[in-house]
Amino acid sequence: MIRPLSICLALLASAATGQDLSLPTNARQISERVSPLDSYELPVGVYAEDAVPARTVEGRVERTTWRLQSGSSTTLQILAPLRDQLEAQGYDILFECEARACGGFDFRFGTEVVPTPDMYVAIQDFRFLSASRGENVLSLLVSRNPPDGFVQLIRVAPVAATSPPPLVVETAIDDPxxxxxxxxxxxxxxxxxxxxxxxxxxxxxxxxxxxxxxxxxxxxxxxxxxxxxxxxxxxxxxxxxxxxxxxxxxxxxxxxxxxxxxxxxxxxxxxxxxxxxxxxxxxxxxxxxxxxxxxxxxxx
Structure with missing residues (x-):
């Protein structure tokens, strides 16, 4: 069984967000990548018509993964307490699905997943959730490879107003x-x-x-x-x-x-x-x- 949620791991830089996500005491952070300014395709529906419906969001993007000892716990038992915490923090659940209902293989490979070995996704045993609170959005992906469980968090926070706007320069062909x-x-x-x-x-x-x-x-x-x-x-x-x-x-x-x-x-x-x-x-x-x-x- 999953141990009680007694340890807090930062969902993002807590000084900036004032939020923490509590994971089981046996959870170990595997990876973290921070992009000060990037975009993320946030899934908001099941795979249909050759695509995963997604909402493009831009801002500070953090991609974090954890591994935990799941034992006989189901993916729902891993996800449910995390979902409860998000709702308690004022997040609205935009979309949630279970492996087959999500679209199975097509959903898995139609959405962003941190590469192995930092994240593992069993095609027939995963759950996905996306949520928002104001301009902050995030997704959670959980799966199992017994006796281990895996959690992926991708979160996008708005860039501070004092930051300069992104500049994208498309190189013109001066001499064709x-x-x-x-x-x-x-x-x-x-x-x-x-x-x-x-x-x-x-x-x-x-x-x-x-x-x-x-x-x-x-x-x-x-x-x-x-x-x-x-x-x-x-x-x-x-x-x-x-x-x-x-x-x-x-x-x-x-x-x-x-x-x-x-x-x-x-x-x-x-x-x-x-x-x-x-x-x-x-x-x-x-x-x-x-x-x-x-x-x-x-x-x-």
């Missing part, structure tokens, strides 16, 4: 010909006029100069093919990020086919998740740079 020069010289080029936020897969309406240039190059060089490779930051696990990066590359491929009339057999799309970063993911600016699509030259 450089795209083709780099592609021919290096065999690959970053399509840096495309931009993806964390978890975002859809390509905007454009027009995008890089895609027009690639389309013209393909038209003028019928023996050339392209591979579009999607990349992400390191938010979430590898499988989810690989899926997101693949869908990003596919969205670019679709645009070349539909808007620029390029034959689909001349363009392939793949994703590698966070395995090939340009720079460190420790800052919002670094993560923004790592979310990208590259074109790789393939010559028959």
């Amino acid at each position: 010909s450089e795209v083709l020069q780099v592609l021919q010289r290096d065999g690959h080029v970053i399509l840096d006029d495309l931009h993806f936020s964390t978890g975002e897969v859809a390509l905007g309406p454009g027009p995008f100069a890089s895609l027009a240039l690639l389309a013209g190059y393909l038209t003028d060089n019928p023996d050339v093919r392209l591979a579009l490779v999607g990349h992400t930051d390191d938010t979430g696990d590898l499988q989810a990020n690989t899926a997101v990066s693949t869908r990003r590359a596919q969205s670019v491929r679709t645009r070349l086919i539909e808007a620029h009339r390029i034959s689909g057999d001349r363009i392939e799309a793949q994703g590698v998740g966070y395995l090939a970063p340009l720079t460190s993911n420790a800052t919002p600016e670094g993560r923004d740079l790592n979310r990208r699509v590259e074109a790789v030259l393939l010559v028959n």
